[in-house]
Amino acid sequence: MRPESQADGEIVRAVLAxxxxxxxxxxxxxxxxxxxxxxxxxxxxxxxxxxxxxxFVRAFDQLAQCKDPDKFIGWFFLILRNRCFAERRRNRTxxxxxxxxxxxxxxxxxxxxxxxxxxxxxxxxxxxxTPDQREVFVLKHVEGLSYGEIAERLSTSVPSLKMRMHRAYxxxxxxxxxxx
Amino acid sequence: xxxxxxxxxxxxxLDGDITLADLPAELRAEGGEALRLLAGLDRTDVAMPAxxxxxxAALERRRRRYLPWLLAPALAAAAVLVLxxxxxxxxxxxxxxxxxxxxxxxxxxxxxxxxxxxxxxTQVTPLVRAGAxxxxxxxxxxxxGQHQYAFVVDGxxxxxxxxxxxxxxxxxxxxxxxxx
Numbered sequence: 107m108r109p110e111s112q113a114d115g116e117i118v119r120a121v122l123a124x125x126x127x128x129x130x131x132x133x134x135x136x137x138x139x140x141x142x143x144x145x146x147x148x149x150x151x152x153x154x155x156x157x158x159x160x161x162f163v164r165a166f167d168q169l170a171q172c173k174d175p176d177k178f179i180g181w182f183f184l185i186l187r188n189r190c191f192a193e194r195r196r197n198r199t200x201x202x203x204x205x206x207x208x209x210x211x212x213x214x215x216x217x218x219x220x221x222x223x224x225x226x227x228x229x230x231x232x233x234x235x236t237p238d239q240r241e242v243f244v245l246k247h248v249e250g251l252s253y254g255e256i257a258e259r260l261s262t263s264v265p266s267l268k269m270r271m272h273r274a275y276x277x278x279x280x281x282x283x284x285x286x
Numbered sequence: 287x288x289x290x291x292x293x294x295x296x297x298x299x300l301d302g303d304i305t306l307a308d309l310p311a312e313l314r315a316e317g318g319e320a321l322r323l324l325a326g327l328d329r330t331d332v333a334m335p336a337x338x339x340x341x342x343a344a345l346e347r348r349r350r351r352y353l354p355w356l357l358a359p360a361l362a363a364a365a366v367l368v369l370x371x372x373x374x375x376x377x378x379x380x381x382x383x384x385x386x387x388x389x390x391x392x393x394x395x396x397x398x399x400x401x402x403x404x405x406x407x408t409q410v411t412p413l414v415r416a417g418a419x420x421x422x423x424x425x426x427x428x429x430x431g432q433h434q435y436a437f438v439v440d441g442x443x444x445x446x447x448x449x450x451x452x453x454x455x456x457x458x459x460x461x462x463x464x465x466x
Contacts (some may be wrong), residue, residue: 113403122440122442123440124441124442126349127342128347129341129342130338130341130342133337133338134338134340137334137337137338138331138332138333138334141331141332141333141334141337142329142330142331142332145332146328146447151332154332155334155336155337158337159335159337159340159341159344163341163344163345166341166345170393170394170439170440170443176351217293219324224326225328226324227326227387228323228326228327228328229328238386241328246301247324247327247329248327248328248329262299268301271297271301272292272294272297275292275297275300275320275323276290276291276292277290277322278323279290279291279292279323280290282323283290
């Protein structure tokens with residue numbers, strides 16, 4: 107079987123050549139992978155769904171600017187990331203209880219009021235981080251990426267990421283003091 | 287160090303660089319608190335099955351809206367110049383003017399012009415690439431008056447001329463305007 111990255115490149119090239127319908131394959135392949143990232147970044151499943159949809163439409167619009175079609179997903183991620191950051195800037199004041207409740211309510215797989223309250227508290231605390239801090243925290247501890255992978259994805263250095271992360275740890279501890 | 291900051295070794299624990307057993311005894315309680323913080327993190331998947339059809343429907347709606355010209359989203363990062371041939375000399379007749387269109391699009395495979403002067407036909411007015419420079423040109427003799435146009439890159443991407451004034455085409459896009 108061909109590596110997934112090659113298949114992405116083939117699809118991108120086909121779409122650029124006019125086979126628009128094949129774009130659905132890329133959306134299908136990656137929408138859920140980035141749904142969780144967007145949800146944790148924005149604190150709301152609804153806002154995340156809008157962001158993911160909008161990012162895919164924007165990516166289609168700009169597909170010819172994807173310099174390496176085989177690396178479509180890294181390029182797409184940056185579009186989604188920008189969209190999430192812009193959304194957070196627009197709704198800076200809405201890092202709200204409602205948003206935290208939205209996320210906590212969306213997945214209660216292991217149930218329990220205490221767990222749900224704990225998740226809500228953590229989600230609220232996450233939303234109080236700066237977007238940069240939240241992003242590195244989400245990518246490492248929710249998406250399971252290593253510092254090296256995050257650094258590559260965001261074109262930054264591991265020490266810089268660790269600095270952000272360590273500030274995030276302290277801020278989360280402060281916010282969660284009553285819940286830990 | 288203020289009361290809410292984790293000890294640097296506890297941050298190493300959170301980073302996954304060491305285990306709880308690696309911590310000195312006096313830091314293990316703090317390490318436990320840190321790990322409980324991470325344990326409260328919601329890592330459940332978020333599914334967005336509707337995103338695929340929402341994206342494709344958005345693209346399809348736009349395609350239909352822009353028919354019969356198959357307007358697709360614009361490509362940025364292209365600098366366009368409109369140069370007059372024989373500046374300062376009168377046009378060859380009272381009603382015709384020769385104009386050279388120039389588009390810098392190094393990654394394009396083909397470029398054409400579509401506008402009011404060719405009934406927005408994307409096929410009949412190709413630009414010619416000047417060697418490997420990425421500069422595409424076409425020279426047209428047009429009737430005096432106002433024309434609207436756009437470049438069409440690779441048969442699908444409509445690129446307005448950033449060096450020319452533009453008007454809304456009534457469908458949410460911009461057409462470049464050339465007044466001769």
